[in-house]
Amino acid sequence: MEITHDLLAGLSKSFGLFYLIALSIAVTIYAFWPSLGNRFDKAANSILDDEDGPCR
Template identity: 65%
Template sequence: MEFAHNTLVWFSKSFGLFYLIALSIVVVAYTYWPSKKKRFDQAATSIIDDEDRPWR
């Protein structure tokens, strides 16, 4: 079974497009999932909570 170059290029571009769209949807859904809010808020403020002092 032999494929033409243009067919393979079209398939790879189409597959890549749908793959990136699906990956983006998964990342956005994970980010905005309600049960993850506490974890992300803690990560956002964890650097602020630490006092910046020289080590003794």
């Protein structure tokens, strides 16, 4: 079997596709993990908690 440019390009595109799909699934699972909810809520509200008052 001869390794051609078309074969290598097809393999790299397929690997990249499955890599990005796996990465997006992992990020989605991480974002919706139940024990991390408090951390995300704290991060979302931390900017609002630091305000002293209206801008001058």
